Amino acid sequence: MKSQKKWPAPSVMASGLLLALSFLGYIYYPLQSLAVAAVIFGVPAILVRSVASIKSLTLNINVLVLMAAVGTLALGDYVEAGSIVFLFSISQWLESVASYKAMAAMSSLTSMAPQKAITAETGDQVDVNTVKVNTILAVRAGEVIPIDGIVVEGKCEVDEKTLTGESFPVVKEQDSPVWAGTINLDGYISIKTTALAKDCVVSRMAALVEESHKKKSRAQTFIESFAKYYIPAVLLISVAFAVIPAAVGVPNVRHWLYLAIVVLVSTCPCALILSTPVVIFCALSKAATTGLLVKGGNYLETLAKVKMVAFDKTGTVTRGEFTVTDFQSICDDVSLGTLLYWVSSIESKSSHPMAAALVDYARSLAIEPVPENVEDFQNFPGEGIFGKIHGNEIYIGNKRIGPRTGCSKVVDASDMSFLFNGIPELIIGQCRSRTLKTHVTIARMV
Numbered sequence: 467m468k469s470q471k472k473w474p475a476p477s478v479m480a481s482g483l484l485l486a487l488s489f490l491g492y493i494y495y496p497l498q499s500l501a502v503a504a505v506i507f508g509v510p511a512i513l514v515r516s517v518a519s520i521k522s523l524t525l526n527i528n529v530l531v532l533m534a535a536v537g538t539l540a541l542g543d544y545v546e547a548g549s550i551v552f553l554f555s556i557s558q559w560l561e562s563v564a565s566y567k568a569m570a571a572m573s574s575l576t577s578m579a580p581q582k583a584i585t586a587e588t589g590d591q592v593d594v595n596t597v598k599v600n601t602i603l604a605v606r607a608g609e610v611i612p613i614d615g616i617v618v619e620g621k622c623e624v625d626e627k628t629l630t631g632e633s634f635p636v637v638k639e640q641d642s643p644v645w646a647g648t649i650n651l652d653g654y655i656s657i658k659t660t661a662l663a664k665d666c667v668v669s670r671m672a673a674l675v676e677e678s679h680k681k682k683s684r685a686q687t688f689i690e691s692f693a694k695y696y697i698p699a700v701l702l703i704s705v706a707f708a709v710i711p712a713a714v715g716v717p718n719v720r721h722w723l724y725l726a727i728v729v730l731v732s733t734c735p736c737a738l739i740l741s742t743p744v745v746i747f748c749a750l751s752k753a754a755t756t757g758l759l760v761k762g763g764n765y766l767e768t769l770a771k772v773k774m775v776a777f778d779k780t781g782t783v784t785r786g787e788f789t790v791t792d793f794q795s796i797c798d799d800v801s802l803g804t805l806l807y808w809v810s811s812i813e814s815k816s817s818h819p820m821a822a823a824l825v826d827y828a829r830s831l832a833i834e835p836v837p838e839n840v841e842d843f844q845n846f847p848g849e850g851i852f853g854k855i856h857g858n859e860i861y862i863g864n865k866r867i868g869p870r871t872g873c874s875k876v877v878d879a880s881d882m883s884f885l886f887n888g889i890p891e892l893i894i895g896q897c898r899s900r901t902l903k904t905h906v907t908i909a910r911m912v
Contacts, residue, residue, distance in 0.1 A: 474555070477508060484501070491545065531730075533730055540723075603657050608650065611645065611650060614645050621847045622848075623637055623650075623652055626645065629647055634819075646667065707725050808856075809860070811855055812860055816845065852870070
């Protein structure tokens with residue numbers, strides 16, 4: 467994709483500057499001639515596009531604008547000619563900026579997956595496009611999975627939000643499928659690739675979006691068909707305004723020539739022709755960056771007739787972030803503030819999405835976590851975390867972490883006030899030989 471310049475072409479900016487200076491002609495008349503220079507700087511691009519249009523035996527808006535500019539110059543209205551050329555050139559640049567931004571948004575899909583991968587056997591970093599099927603790759607905690615595959619060694623939790631919209635991390639262990647563009651939150655895994663980089667799910671998504679941009683909607687097809695007849699009709703009407711009065715000897719022919727140019731400029735279908743494809747293009751690209759894939763402009767138009775929408779998964783209409791709505795301790799000899807301080811300090815060392823929610827909740831109650839006081843921090847993918855703080859050994863996690871605590875009894879899920887997919891989010895703490903039970907309500911932020 468070609469880079470987009472921040473500013474219009476130098477010729478367009480020169481045309482605008484000269485046009486602005488020509489307005490001083492109302493104070494000092496000779497300065498109005500600068501508008502001619504404005505036309506000279508701005509018209510070449512329009513002329514090139516007009517010639518190309520005529521060569522293809524079609525008439526487009528560039529031809530109308532060129533004729534309007536030439537006719538206005540012939541009438542001696544230099545400022546008007548300069549205004550026509552400059553405003554049209556700026557509108558073309560604005561359209562290209564909008565199209566570029568939409569294309570850049572669409573291309574961000576392809577950048578979801580990294581361009582480099584690490585081979586598990588040698589530890590070398592290689593280009594993902596050179597990785598073959600059944601190659602064993604290494605993915606460390608915090609890294610983005612480069613290619614679709616299955617886990618052959620290790621265990622971790624993966625954030626698949628960018629691909630599926632699911633905000634809750636998914637546990638991955640041996641034989642679990644993983645997808646390019648998703649993030650390994652914790653743990654080390656080795657994966658065996660099941661596809662080439664170009665055939666990964668995220669690459670197919672990008673191809674689908676790019677293909678959707680090439681499909682014209684019914685409205686766009688109609689407008690383009692309409693323009694094929696509309697532009698020649700406008701041209702004929704304009705010529706009629708100029709030729710017929712002169713042919714029949716109507717006085718003040720200059721007035722009719724001026725009206726012919728007004729017809730050319732005022733009926734020029736710039737907005738009609740340019741707006742529809744740009745709007746659809748931008749809408750498709752913006753939808754793609756938010757995880758919504760639309761197969762074409764026709765489907766966008768169909769949405770206008772939709773009366774009801776059913777969403778089949780969480781995270782689709784939510785922000786995909788977590789917030790703590792309630793935190794209670796069932797342990798009588800440990801205060802809520804102390805327990806929250808322990809939990810938030812240990813969680814501040816974790817990269818789990820829910821860790822941030824717990825830390826933010828503690829700070830909202832004026833409890834500042836101190837991760838420096840946490841010793842021997844350990845992470846158990848798919849289970850939880852462990853840390854020592856002020857001599858207290860604290861386990862935080864779901865019920866699968868229970869055996870690690872050495873507790874004779876694991877907190878039952880029925881004791882919890884909130885379950886997520888049947889698994890309590892925070893169920894066990896161990897302070898020396900005591901077991902701490904904690905009610906925690908964690909919800910998605912809408």
